């Protein structure tokens with residue numbers, strides 16, 4: 001595969017702009033080569049294609065919107081989420097704002113068979129190579145960061161045998177994800193430039209994706225705290241991605257089970 005383009009991060013506003021700018025600095029001197037093609041296991045995608053609404057439970061110790069959430073041990077959290085019925089685990093590896101790191105992902109992969117998503121702000125191909133090396137089944141690709149380069153990064157993820165959760169927040173970004181050939185699209189209810197949450201965003205964009213003929217996996221992300229919140233995407237989304245409300249609950253297995261019980 002040829003070397004990937006560098007996204008223009010000056011176009012990314014607000015909090016998200018600050019995060020990706022720092023992340024780009026972290027990887028400025030990293031090797032951009034991907035190496036040879038790796039086989040696609042598609043474990044993350046398969047886990048979300050089950051008939052029931054799936055839960056992607058997130059190991060999230062801190063965030064820009066909440067500050068410190070809980071000092072989770074990643075291995076304990078992953079075991080608890082598995083016991084609580086999660087279909088997959090999302091692990092933040094961004095260090096400054098989310099208190100994540102490589103070790104958190106490695107620990108999760110070591111203690112559970114559930115597919116793991118590397119949740120980070122991908123701005124450099126090395127971040128995808130790392131995700132595959134560290135045992136992740138999938139990586140997050142944000143259209144708000146990658147813009148017209150989304151398709152290239154999607155190709156790189158697939159080259160490395162990774163599934164990709166291609167994240168969108170509005171109609172324009174959804175159209176880019178569809179055009180890029182995403183197989184898994186996440187609709188984030190949180191506006192990552194202002195941090196405001198609107199739970200109507202996921203149902204609206206999921207309808208639009210299905211109306212456009214999208215037959216892949218659709219994930220509703222962010223802001224889910226109660227079974228009533230979840231009810232709004234039951235029968236629409238294939239999965240929900242939940243972090244803060246589970247991570248801060250004190251009993252992760254029970255919180256996961258309670259949240260997903262209709």
Ligand SMILES: O=C(O)c1ccccc1NCC(=O)[C@H](O)[C@H](O)COP(=O)(O)O
Pocket residue numbers: 015016058060063064065066188190192195221222223224241242243244245
């Ligand atoms: O969570 C934040 O405050 C945040 C701020 C800036 C960029 C990304 C951010 N979160 C990433 C996510 O999308 C969430 O971790 C994930 O969807 C879970 O959301 P929640 O259940 O609301 O914690």
